[in-house]
Amino acid sequence: MKKIINVFLLYIILFFFTGCFAVMEFKKETPEKISAGKSEKNPESAETFLSSSYQQKSLEYEKKNELQMALYYLQIAGSLNPDDKIIAKRMAVLKSTFADKARRHFKKGVVYFKKNKLKYARKQFLITLRYNPEHKGALDYLKNRLAPKEYIIYKTKKGDTLKSISRKFYSDNKKDFLIVYFNNLETNKKPAPGTTLKLPMLKSYSTHLAISIRNDLIKARNLLEEKRYEEVLNIAGEVLEYDLMNREAADLKNAVYYHMGMQLSREEKYPEAINTFKKVDPKYKDVKRAIREVIDKDLMKANSLLREEQYEEVLALAEKALDYDKSNKVAKDLINTTYCQKGRGLISRKNYVEALKVLNKADALHDCIEKAIADVKGVMKKEAEAHYLQGVKYFLNQELSSAIIEWEETLALNPDHKKAKENIINARRLLEKYKKVE
Amino acid sequence: MAKPANRRKTVFGRLFPLYLLLLAACAPSQARIYDDFIIVKATAVDTLPSLAHKYLNDPTKDWLISEFNDIKTLDAGQEFIIPLRPFDKGGLKVNGYQTVPVLAYHGFSKDSPGKMTVTEASFEAQMKYLMENGYHVISLDQLMDFLEFKEQIPEKSVVITIDNGLSSFSDIAFPILKKFGFTATLFIYTDFIGNSKALSWEQINNLSKKGFDIQCKTKTHRNLTKRKKKESFKDYFKSLEMEISYSKKLFKQKLNKECSYFAYPYGATNNLVVAILIKQGYRAAFTVKRASNPCFVDRYRIHRSVIYGDYDIERFKKNLSVFNKIKLK
Numbered sequence: 182m183k184k185i186i187n188v189f190l191l192y193i194i195l196f197f198f199t200g201c202f203a204v205m206e207f208k209k210e211t212p213e214k215i216s217a218g219k220s221e222k223n224p225e226s227a228e229t230f231l232s233s234s235y236q237q238k239s240l241e242y243e244k245k246n247e248l249q250m251a252l253y254y255l256q257i258a259g260s261l262n263p264d265d266k267i268i269a270k271r272m273a274v275l276k277s278t279f280a281d282k283a284r285r286h287f288k289k290g291v292v293y294f295k296k297n298k299l300k301y302a303r304k305q306f307l308i309t310l311r312y313n314p315e316h317k318g319a320l321d322y323l324k325n326r327l328a329p330k331e332y333i334i335y336k337t338k339k340g341d342t343l344k345s346i347s348r349k350f351y352s353d354n355k356k357d358f359l360i361v362y363f364n365n366l367e368t369n370k371k372p373a374p375g376t377t378l379k380l381p382m383l384k385s386y387s388t389h390l391a392i393s394i395r396n397d398l399i400k401a402r403n404l405l406e407e408k409r410y411e412e413v414l415n416i417a418g419e420v421l422e423y424d425l426m427n428r429e430a431a432d433l434k435n436a437v438y439y440h441m442g443m444q445l446s447r448e449e450k451y452p453e454a455i456n457t458f459k460k461v462d463p464k465y466k467d468v469k470r471a472i473r474e475v476i477d478k479d480l481m482k483a484n485s486l487l488r489e490e491q492y493e494e495v496l497a498l499a500e501k502a503l504d505y506d507k508s509n510k511v512a513k514d515l516i517n518t519t520y521c522q523k524g525r526g527l528i529s530r531k532n533y534v535e536a537l538k539v540l541n542k543a544d545a546l547h548d549c550i551e552k553a554i555a556d557v558k559g560v561m562k563k564e565a566e567a568h569y570l571q572g573v574k575y576f577l578n579q580e581l582s583s584a585i586i587e588w589e590e591t592l593a594l595n596p597d598h599k600k601a602k603e604n605i606i607n608a609r610r611l612l613e614k615y616k617k618v619e
Numbered sequence: 620m621a622k623p624a625n626r627r628k629t630v631f632g633r634l635f636p637l638y639l640l641l642l643a644a645c646a647p648s649q650a651r652i653y654d655d656f657i658i659v660k661a662t663a664v665d666t667l668p669s670l671a672h673k674y675l676n677d678p679t680k681d682w683l684i685s686e687f688n689d690i691k692t693l694d695a696g697q698e699f700i701i702p703l704r705p706f707d708k709g710g711l712k713v714n715g716y717q718t719v720p721v722l723a724y725h726g727f728s729k730d731s732p733g734k735m736t737v738t739e740a741s742f743e744a745q746m747k748y749l750m751e752n753g754y755h756v757i758s759l760d761q762l763m764d765f766l767e768f769k770e771q772i773p774e775k776s777v778v779i780t781i782d783n784g785l786s787s788f789s790d791i792a793f794p795i796l797k798k799f800g801f802t803a804t805l806f807i808y809t810d811f812i813g814n815s816k817a818l819s820w821e822q823i824n825n826l827s828k829k830g831f832d833i834q835c836k837t838k839t840h841r842n843l844t845k846r847k848k849k850e851s852f853k854d855y856f857k858s859l860e861m862e863i864s865y866s867k868k869l870f871k872q873k874l875n876k877e878c879s880y881f882a883y884p885y886g887a888t889n890n891l892v893v894a895i896l897i898k899q900g901y902r903a904a905f906t907v908k909r910a911s912n913p914c915f916v917d918r919y920r921i922h923r924s925v926i927y928g929d930y931d932i933e934r935f936k937k938n939l940s941v942f943n944k945i946k947l948k
Contacts, residue, residue, distance in 0.1 A: 249707065250707075253702070257656055260653045260656075303915060324768075328918075355852075358856070359856065363894065363898060
């Protein structure tokens with residue numbers, strides 16, 4: 182009997198030393214092996230086998246058109262067999278196909294939305310999310326743009342009072358207390374112009390307004406196709422006046438300025454094009470790229486004008502480019518080169534003072550400018566000295582007035598010329614004495 | 620006194636099962652953990668809830684394993700995946716989208732049904748039907764995560780809500796819900812508390828501590844869309860503001876709990892009411908429009924299906940739509 186008990190006790194002890202230790206060892210090993218995705222207990226062949234079975238599952242889901250599951254199983258297969266290039270390639274293809282389909286359905290949804298076919302739009306956004314559950318645009322449309330609005334946003338103007346706003350929106354100036362409540366205003370004080378107010382939409386009003394706004398926007402979209410930009414801007418402006426956050430109206434406004442900018446660019450009116458593009462929301466379409474292209478063209482035009490010595494035009498074009506992009510090196514260089522060329526032109530016409538003024542407007546560290554300033558200063562010094570000596574000659578010939586003129590020329594070119602200053606004072610004294618004697 | 624041979628058998632008989640028990644208890648379920656999933660090989664002692672508890676820290680998330688692997692139970696030696704990220708946000712499929720029914724009950728009675736009163740037997744049969752047919756009762760927070768595309772929920776999800784705060788909930792519905800392990804949300808209007816037929820503050824507090832969700836349904840249960848005779852617009856607005864803010868403040872004070880959801884008395888609402896709810900910080904609100912809820916339902920007009928006292932199980936089943944067919948490709 183004791184033997185049997187001992188055997189069992191031995192089993193249990195052995196079990197604890199083998200089985201449970203095995204568990205502990207397994208648990209201990211997991212973090213490293215797990216993160217590496219490999220385990221000594223699961224040889225590579227087993228991983229490969231598993232991977233191909235999950236790959237198979239992925240295919241089954243793909244056939245059933247359950248795309249997220251197909252992708253998930255493919256990712257599992259890939260994690261188990263990271264060296265398998267076919268899986269990696271397939272995953273890249275799936276991801277790119279889904280992204281492409283999501284993009285196409287989203288675009289379709291936006292088109293339906295703009296045509297006010299909301300049910301169709303919703304379906305397209307749902308399909309988009311099936312391909313890409315994280316698609317921000319589709320989520321925004323589903324959660325916000327397709328949802329009924331509770332508020333409209335109004336930006337106050339000069340002269341607005343809470344009562345006048347209440348009358349404008351609710352046809353009743355006594356509903357001003359609603360504006361106070363929903364905007365946490367302390368009293369019935371007149372809001373400062375430019376204050377953004379949230380105005381709750383009351384049922385009858387909102388229905389009427391919503392329909393009217395929608396009709397206006399549909400009309401504006403048709404006008405946009407006919408390129409009647411001013412009319413589109415008027416409608417979008419009116420809608421935004423009532424509802425500052427109306428994205429469709431904002432989109433229309435962006436579209437108009439974008440098209441106008443492109444038109445001006447085609448007409449080579451680059452500064453005007455940049456000004457117009459600046460009115461577009463930077464996130465709209467490829468407006469940033471469009472502006473960069475216009476700036477490039479603008480600077481190319483400026484370069485050709487520089488060759489024709491049309492300095493003022495060159496400077497205006499380059500400054501416009503810098504207005505948009507303060508760090509534009511080409512524009513900066515063009516400005517410095519323009520001042521340098523203009524300055525050198527003045528030097529050659531012996532208009533040294535003016536040349537120095539022009540050169541001083543540019544970046545003193547610019548190679549051309551630095552050299553031109555040094556040159557003009559050197560020439561001015563020489564010229565100053567020549568005038569000084571000519572003045573001395575006149576002085577010795579007792580032609581004091583002519584001497585003074587020469588020395589004044591000297592000082593104009595070199596204000597620090599001490600001898601010229603002293604000589605002018607002496608010559609003037611002598612002139613005065615001569616006058617008294619005469 | 621037992622003979623030695625018999626004693627040997629007895630000892631053997633007692634120790635051998637003990638050994639097996641220890642062997643089974645200590646046997647590991649093999650697991651390999653990756654960033655987005657875990658591969659597990661099940662053992663005889665593993666169940667879906669035990670593995671959900673072990674690897675997802677929540678035994679009620681067994682459905683995630685079940686739905687991902689398309690399995691109902693586990694077999695020893697079976698290898699399967701535990702997903703670590705959502706794989707079905709919004710419940711969108713090629714042939715349609717998921718919808719979530721929100722059931723609305725009011726009163727309960729032992730055996731005398733009324734229009735708004737469900738009998739104990741009916742309620743038990745309805746809960747049993749949910750349990751036996753694979754429905755998962757989820758909370759309002761889970762519903763919101765689904766509506767906001769943050770998390771996925773079980774394919775067959777349902778929400779249970781009970782309106783007004785009648786004391787019959789405590790006597791009849793609560794034990795049944797507890798028996799099936801279901802949760803529920805109680806939308807209570809605060810003026811009713813203290814009435815002889817209503818739950819007391821103490822009962823409400825206890826229910827809250829037991830995990831039942833207590834939410835707001837105005838102060839007086841007035842119809843929020845109807846202006847009373849001779850009531851000026853300003854007085855109507857003041858009344859709406861009070862109805863919506865008072866119960867929220869009172870629950871905060873009495874239960875130290877934030878009210879995030881709101882049920883409209885008679886299911887009636889309008890734009891002004893919703894605007895006030897948004898200003899007061901409510902996350903969502905519920906009507907009684909009989910329909911199930913897709914991921915794109917308006918958060919301040921979430922549908923609920925009222926379960927009336929005369930509903931048999933067939934009629935009840937009609938309110939449990941969890942999928943809407945429409946081609947999504």
